[in-house]
Amino acid sequence: MAKKELKILLKATKISKSFGxxxxxxxxxxxxxxxxxxxxxxxxxxxxxxLVKIFYGVLQPDSGSIEIDNQKVSxxxxxxxxKNGIGMVFQHFSLFxxxxxAENILIALDNKIKFNKVVNEIRKLSKEWxxxxxxxKLVSELSVGEKQRVEIIRCLMQNPSLLIMDEPTSVLTPQxxxxxxxxxxxxxxxxxxxxxxxxxxxxxxxxxxEVTILKSGKSIASIDAKKTTTNFLAETMVGKKITELKKTxxxxxxxxxxxxxxxxxxxxxxxxxxxxxxxLQVNYGEILGVAGIAGNGxxxxxxxxxxxxxCEGNDQILLDKTPIGKTNxxxxxxxxxxxxxxxxxxxxxxxxxxxxxxxxxTYFFKxxxxxxxxxxxxxxxxxxxxxxxxxxxxxxxRCPETNPIASQLSGGNLQKFILGRSLxxxxxxxxxxxxxxxxxxxxxxxxRQKLLDLSQSxxxxxxxxxxxxxxxxxxxxxxxxxxxxxxxxxxxxxITATDVGLLMGGKNKKMEPIK
Amino acid sequence: MITFIPRDKVSKNWxxxxxxxxxxxxxxxxxxIFAFLGYNPLETLYQIFVxxxxxxxxxxxxxxxACPLIIIxxxxxxxxxxxxxxxxxxxxxxxxALLAGFIALSFPNIETKFFLxxxxxxxxxxxxxxxxxxxILKTKLNVNEILVSLMLVYVAMLFIDFIxxxxxxxxxxxxxxxxxxxPEGALINKIPFPGIGFLGQLHxxxxxxxxxxPISWIYVNKTLGGFxxxxxxxxxxxxxxxxxxxxxITITVLLLSGGLAGVAGVIEVSANIGQLQPEVxxxxxxxxxxxxxxxxxxxxxxxxxxxxxATVKLGADNAQMTMGIPKVVTGLFEGILLFFLLTGETLQKxxxxxxxxxx
Numbered sequence: 108m109a110k111k112e113l114k115i116l117l118k119a120t121k122i123s124k125s126f127g128x129x130x131x132x133x134x135x136x137x138x139x140x141x142x143x144x145x146x147x148x149x150x151x152x153x154x155x156x157x158l159v160k161i162f163y164g165v166l167q168p169d170s171g172s173i174e175i176d177n178q179k180v181s182x183x184x185x186x187x188x189x190k191n192g193i194g195m196v197f198q199h200f201s202l203f204x205x206x207x208x209a210e211n212i213l214i215a216l217d218n219k220i221k222f223n224k225v226v227n228e229i230r231k232l233s234k235e236w237x238x239x240x241x242x243x244k245l246v247s248e249l250s251v252g253e254k255q256r257v258e259i260i261r262c263l264m265q266n267p268s269l270l271i272m273d274e275p276t277s278v279l280t281p282q283x284x285x286x287x288x289x290x291x292x293x294x295x296x297x298x299x300x301x302x303x304x305x306x307x308x309x310x311x312x313x314x315x316x317e318v319t320i321l322k323s324g325k326s327i328a329s330i331d332a333k334k335t336t337t338n339f340l341a342e343t344m345v346g347k348k349i350t351e352l353k354k355t356x357x358x359x360x361x362x363x364x365x366x367x368x369x370x371x372x373x374x375x376x377x378x379x380x381x382x383x384x385x386x387l388q389v390n391y392g393e394i395l396g397v398a399g400i401a402g403n404g405x406x407x408x409x410x411x412x413x414x415x416x417x418c419e420g421n422d423q424i425l426l427d428k429t430p431i432g433k434t435n436x437x438x439x440x441x442x443x444x445x446x447x448x449x450x451x452x453x454x455x456x457x458x459x460x461x462x463x464x465x466x467x468x469t470y471f472f473k474x475x476x477x478x479x480x481x482x483x484x485x486x487x488x489x490x491x492x493x494x495x496x497x498x499x500x501x502x503x504x505r506c507p508e509t510n511p512i513a514s515q516l517s518g519g520n521l522q523k524f525i526l527g528r529s530l531x532x533x534x535x536x537x538x539x540x541x542x543x544x545x546x547x548x549x550x551x552x553x554x555r556q557k558l559l560d561l562s563q564s565x566x567x568x569x570x571x572x573x574x575x576x577x578x579x580x581x582x583x584x585x586x587x588x589x590x591x592x593x594x595x596x597x598x599x600x601x602i603t604a605t606d607v608g609l610l611m612g613g614k615n616k617k618m619e620p621i622k
Numbered sequence: 623m624i625t626f627i628p629r630d631k632v633s634k635n636w637x638x639x640x641x642x643x644x645x646x647x648x649x650x651x652x653x654x655i656f657a658f659l660g661y662n663p664l665e666t667l668y669q670i671f672v673x674x675x676x677x678x679x680x681x682x683x684x685x686x687x688a689c690p691l692i693i694i695x696x697x698x699x700x701x702x703x704x705x706x707x708x709x710x711x712x713x714x715x716x717x718x719a720l721l722a723g724f725i726a727l728s729f730p731n732i733e734t735k736f737f738l739x740x741x742x743x744x745x746x747x748x749x750x751x752x753x754x755x756x757x758i759l760k761t762k763l764n765v766n767e768i769l770v771s772l773m774l775v776y777v778a779m780l781f782i783d784f785i786x787x788x789x790x791x792x793x794x795x796x797x798x799x800x801x802x803x804x805p806e807g808a809l810i811n812k813i814p815f816p817g818i819g820f821l822g823q824l825h826x827x828x829x830x831x832x833x834x835x836p837i838s839w840i841y842v843n844k845t846l847g848g849f850x851x852x853x854x855x856x857x858x859x860x861x862x863x864x865x866x867x868x869x870x871i872t873i874t875v876l877l878l879s880g881g882l883a884g885v886a887g888v889i890e891v892s893a894n895i896g897q898l899q900p901e902v903x904x905x906x907x908x909x910x911x912x913x914x915x916x917x918x919x920x921x922x923x924x925x926x927x928x929x930x931x932a933t934v935k936l937g938a939d940n941a942q943m944t945m946g947i948p949k950v951v952t953g954l955f956e957g958i959l960l961f962f963l964l965t966g967e968t969l970q971k972x973x974x975x976x977x978x979x980x981x
Contacts, residue, residue, distance in 0.1 A: 126627075415862045437865035454859040460852070468853065468864045471846055487844045 113140045115177075116300045117162070117193075117269055122171035124157055131157040132168070135326045137319050139269065144291065144301045146311040146332060148344055149321035150547045155304045156198075158321070159271050162302070163195045164188040189217060194262030195271040200254050204247035211246055212261045232263050236290055250612075251400065252283040259290070270294065271302045276310060278400060281575070281608035288314055306344075308337040320344055341548065352556055352580065364391045364567035365444070365536045366425040370418060372411055380404035380591040382411070387586060387593060389536070389567045394558065395596065396582030397571040398607050401541075404591035405449065405571050409540045412569070413446035414439040426536065437472055443535035447525055447542060449571075451518065455525045458514035462506070464488040465513050466495035466528055494531065502527030503553065519550025526554055530561070537561055540571040555581060575604055589613045626972040633970070640966035648959045655954065661947055669944060670937035670955065680936070682822030686894070688932035690715070690886040690903075692831050694910035695917060695924040696838050697882030700875040703842070703919050704851040705858070708876055710756065710771025711883040712907025713778035714749035718884020719891045720782050721748030723898040726808035727790060727801060737807035742830075742888050749884020750877040752778065757876035761869040767876070775907070783900045790898060801898035810893035827889035831925070834882075839921040851875060883907060909935075916963060934959060 118138040124131050131154045139145045149155045160166040162173070164182040173180055175191050182188050188195075202211050209226045216225070229242040238256040246254065255275060262270055272291075276284045291314065295301055305311055311318055315332040320343050328343055370385040382404055389395040399405060410416045411424075418424055418432030425431065426442055434442070448454045456465045467474075467488040474490040476482045492510070499506060504524045507515050516524065522542065529537065539558070543551035558581055562568045571588075572578050578585060585602055587594040587610035594610050649667060656663040674680050694711045701708040722745040729737070756770035783799070792802040810827050812820045842848040854861040854871050861868060891902050913931055917924030938952035 413863070414865075435865055436863065440865075448859075448863060450859065453857040454863055457853055457857045457860045459856055464849070467849065468860060471849070471864070485840075485844050486846045488849060489844075 113143075115139070116141045116143075116175065117302075118174040118177075119158075119162070120172050120174075122158065122161060122173075123169045124161060124166060125169060130324050132161070133324045135171070135321070135324075137326060137329070139300050139302055140317075141268075141300055142295050142298045143317060144295045144303055144315045146315035146318040147302060147304045147321065148306060148308070148311055148318050148340060150306060150344060153321040153344075154324040155321055156273060157324075159195065159273060159302060159304060162188065162269075163193060163271060186217060189265050189267075192266070192268035193271065194265055194267035194269070196255065196258040196262060196273065196275060198273040198275075198277070200258055202246045202254060202257060205245070207243050207245055208240055208249070208257050209242040211257060212242075212264060215261050216264060228264060229260055232260050236260075236263065236293065237286075238290060251278045252280070252286075255279070255287070267299060269300045269302060271304075273304045274306075275303075276305065276307065277573075280400065280612040281604060282612060284310070308340045308344075311340065312337060344548070352552065352559060362391050363388050363425075364427065365389050365538075365569070366428075367412070368423055368425070370411065370423045372407060372416075372418075374407070374591075380407050382407055382591045385593050387569075387596060389569055389584075391535075391567050392562055392565045393583045394562045394568040394570055394581050396578035396585045396599075397569065397588055397593070398575060398578045398585060398611060399571075399573060399588035400611055401573050403588050405540060405573075405588060407591070408588065408593075409446065409448055409538070409571065412538050413448070414444075440469065440532060441472070443533070445529035445532055445534035445537050447529055447539045449541035449544060451521055451525060452513065456513045456521065459512055461488070461495075461510045461512050462499065462504075462524060463492045463495040463510050465524075466498060467491040469528060470494065470532070495528075498524060498527040498531050502530075502557075517547075519546040522546050522554060523550055526557055530557065534566060536567045536569075538569040538571070541573065542570070543572075543574065543577060551577075575607060578607070579604065587611055625975045626968075627975055628972055629970070636970050640970050641963065644962035644966040645959075647962045648955075651958050652955050655951075655958075656947075659951060661945060661951075666941055666945060666947060669941035670934060670952070672937075673940045674933045674936045678818070679820070679822035682820070682824030684929060684932050684936060685828050686823045686825065687936055688928040689828055689831055690890050690906045691910050691913045691931060692925055692928035693834060693886040693889070694879075694883045694907055695913035695928055696834055696921055697879030698910055698914040699838070699917070699919045699921065699924060700842075700851055701879045702855075702914055704855040704871055704875050706760075706872050706875050707768045708753060708756065708771050708879050709768055709911060710753070710773075710775045710907070711879065711910055712903055712905065713771070713775035714752045714880040714883035715887040715890075715903050715907045716775075716778040716782050717752040717887075718745035718747075718749035718881075719887030719902045720778075720785060720898065721745065721751075721884070722808075722888040723801065723804070723891060724790070726804045726892075727898075729807070730802070730805050732805045732807035734807050737805075738810065738892070741808050741892065742885055745884040745888030746881035747884070749887065750881035752884070753876040753880020754873075757873045760876075761872055782898065782902065786898050786900055792897075799900050803897045804892060808892055809896055810889060812893075823894065825889075825893040827893045830885070830889060835921050835925050842921065847874075883910075912960065916960070918967070 115138050120136055122132050122135045135158060147155050147158065157166060161168050162182065164185045164187050167183065173182060180191055182191065209222065209229055212229060213220070213222060213225045226242045232238065233240055238260055240249070240253050240256045240260065246257065249257070275287060279287065291301055291303070303315060312332055312335065317329060318332040318335070318340070319329045320327050320340070322344065366388040367385050370382060372382040374381040380403060385408065387395065397405070411418060414434055414436035417435065421433040422430040423432040426444065431439065431442065452458045457468065467490065470491060471486060474486050495510065498504070502523045504516070504520050504527065506520070513521060526542065542554050542558070546554065555577065558568055558570060570578065570581060579599065582599050584596050585599055585607060586596045587607055589611060590613060652667060653663040656666045674684055694715065698708060698711060722741040725744045726741050752774060753771070755774060756767040759765035759770050760767045786801055787799045790801045792800055810825050812823060812825050815821055842851070850861065850866045850871050853864060854866060854868060858868060886906065887902060890906070891898065895902065909931060913924055913927045916931070917927035934956055938956060941947045941952055942949060
């Protein structure tokens with residue numbers, strides 16, 4: 108969809124914004140043409156979200172100017188942004204679950220309209236744009252995809268000339284993504300510009316007309332998206348060549364390492380997920396990928412696999428055919444089961460403690476000395492100093508100083524530390540949840556390589572991830588978790604991404620109405 | 623609109639300069655207020671800050687006043703570090719004193735001072751049992767410990783009132799609500815200093831403080847138990863990941879802090895009063911909350927915070943007695959001091975940014 112009349116809708120010049128000493132945006136220039144789909148690409152922390160928040164009036168720039176239709180504007184609040192025709196769909200939805208769709212849209216409108224009129228308007232828009240959603244349904248009953256449609260309708264009610272979308276596909280199944288793209292393309296051809304934020308390269312090539320790449324708060328390139336490749340985008344975004352993963356052909360063993368049998372767990376709070384009849388097994392030398400959209404019971408599954416919560420029956424979890432369902436997390440660590448929860452700070456580590464203290468956190472039992480009660484009594488983080496230094500060295504964890512506190516590390520380096528800490532225990536079975544979530548590409552590649560190496564050295568690995576690419580790249584076998592139910596396990600060669608996508612959306616259940 | 627931005631690093635110099643500046647500001651505003659209210663500002667300041675140090679025996683009195691504050695504050699530190707909000711130390715103090723008093727009065731003729739070990743232990747048990755109620759309600763039924771521990775303060779106050787007016791009242795007290803005097807073995811003596819005699823009311827109970835501060839420092843910084851408390855307070859999920867049992871930590875810190883408050887109660891009564899009466903505490907359990915935070919939840923800090931608060935309290939008493947300044951005015955001054963001390967601490971960690979606009 109090439110547009111010849113490139114009239115500039117939004118033009119931003121030399122936008123800068125810093126938080127304390129951290130420079131989030133530095134002299135960024137960007138211009139979005141009318142009816143253009145303009146992608147904003149960059150790693151986590153590159154400054155994408157900051158920039159669009161400035162456009163939407165949530166943040167104020169320190170310096171720089173914004174023009175809309177050649178008129179200089181100062182967007183002091185989201186209200187002003189909407190009056191200037193800018194709408195935004197946030198990464199995390201801002202809907203009230205206890206209200207209906209129409210009520211949610213009504214309270215967000217700047218000018219007051221009658222409720223019935225809103226309902227009719229929603230019906231009209233949803234038909235016109237194929238954004239099917241029932242205006243009288245409660246938001247809490249909607250799927251993630253439907254919630255996103257509500258957010259889009261909410262923006263469309265204001266007749267926007269620019270729609271900003273912040274990482275809209277991270278919560279969607281492949282089928283839902285396809286639908287979304289169709290809608291966005293139609294919107295663009297009707298003259299509405301779209302500023303689309305993502306770090307997924309293939310999406311950008313498929314969808315965007317132009318792409319601006321941010322790196323460390325600076326805009327480093329604006330490229331015609333139709334004339335580029337994913338490789339080129341990736342290298343520009345990261346600033347270096349990306350190493351390919353080394354996969355060697357491995358001899359598969361048939362020895363079952365870790366097994367879960369008929370496991371049920373009722374949710375322990377209102378917004379939790381109940382696990383129903385979970386069965387899985389993983390062999391030595393194998394990676395089992397557990398795909399699924401976040402919030403479908405991964406956290407609950409992880410609590411039970413790690414031993415933070417015990418099973419009801421001891422024989423619901425087996426390690427080398429021995430029942431261990433009632434052992435706690437430290438007993439499992441001693442047996443050689445290492446787990447990493449998806450939450451890096453506050454769960455896998457304590458942010459205001461040093462790395463040696465964070466090493467002590469999971470290995471304090473190693474330093475127990477039964478011979479001398481006084482040294483045992485004084486078992487403290489000092490004991491893990493050497494071990495933590497080793498972990499830092501062996502895993503290329505880049506620290507600003509020796510033994511820094513965990514919050515001083517970047518996400519990727521912290522994750523390398525956490526992974527290294529687990530590997531230092533030389534586990535037989537490794538269960539990792541979202542290990543590369545929010546990590547820059549360089550660190551993600553290193554982490555993925557470590558997982559491959561682990562399985563190639565004969566260990567059993569369970570990888571819980573919402574990143575489908577990662578699942579397919581690493582796994583030997585794949586299963587899918589959806590609303591607390593685990594699918595059967597497939598060999599990676601027997602299943603396609605489309606099948607997995609259907610399972611992620613709950614294939615056996617009623618599909619969302621696509622009329 | 624004011625926003626607080628965390629500083630990258632807390633400057634070493636400011637750790638010393640900030641408290642000094644806080645006191646300078648306090649003095650400045652104190653002078654203004656006293657002058658405005660028609661009191662001689664310099665003399666008031668002298669009474670509050672200098673008179674407690676003016677005689678050597680008064681220094682002894684500062685330590686006596688600081689003693690229960692430091693003991694209770696140390697126990698509360700363990701709770702607050704692990705995000706358990708025990709604000710009922712006043713009640714635990716009373717129940718510790720009461721149980722120890724009951725034991726002491728049961729042996730009216732005992733003389734050996736080794737008996738003190740038993741009464742102090744009884745004080746610990748009494749305070750710990752009182753704190754066990756919020757502990758068990760929190761861990762078993764998820765009841766908020768702030769409400770339970772606070773309400774139990776009033777129960778304890780009325781209970782000791784009932785006991786000294788009823789079962790334990792001394793028949794010889796002419797109708798006053800007082801118990802019999804403690805036996806010799808249950809009394810804590812004043813410390814005799816050769817050549818000086820006594821330093822005010824300074825008693826042997828202060829030795830417990832000098833034992834408690836290093837032991838609690840080692841416990842917090844050099845043992846697994848202290849590490850668990852720290853992790854639970856900073857990141858409960860990480861404590862779970864480490865396999866620490868949240869409930870048993872919660873119960874432990876509540877028992878320890880209740881027990882220490884109880885010990886403070888025993889020492890206070892055995893050293894300064896010598897018998898049970900309706901009022902055995904003078905808000906020590908509440909003031910100790912301020913001491914714990916002013917001491918930055920650090921045993922050494924709490925030692926100094928206890929002494930500072932005790933000094934100002936004594937100075938305020940002096941000002942009331944010698945100059946007739948009402949309690950509300952000296953209370954106001956204490957408030958100003960706390961305000962500036964806490965402001966100084968906050969500004970060490972954060973810088974203030976004034977920004978325009980609504981949001």
